[in-house]
Amino acid sequence: MAxxxxxxxxxxxxxxxxxxxxxxxxxxxxxxxxxxxDHAWDELGGFAIAGMVAATLxxxxxxDR
Numbered sequence: 001m002a003x004x005x006x007x008x009x010x011x012x013x014x015x016x017x018x019x020x021x022x023x024x025x026x027x028x029x030x031x032x033x034x035x036x037x038d039h040a041w042d043e044l045g046g047f048a049i050a051g052m053v054a055a056t057l058x059x060x061x062x063x064d065r
Contacts, residue, residue, distance in 0.1 A: 018057075021052070021053075021055070021057075021059065022056065024052070029045070029048065029049055
């Protein structure tokens with residue numbers, strides 16, 4: 001039951017960590033997309049976004065404890 005409460009609080013936005021992480025991820029991805037070549041973005045863009053999403057989740061979990 002505690003897991004469901006924790007998950008609900010993360011999804012429903014009772015924390016600002018995830019919305020800020022998503023906004024940061026979008027901003028950094030847009031900057032990267034604008035500054036690196038198309039080929040480099042095609043090769044590395046997904047990994048960059050996945051890394052930023054993982055960092056957001058790690059930070060949000062660390063702040064919960």
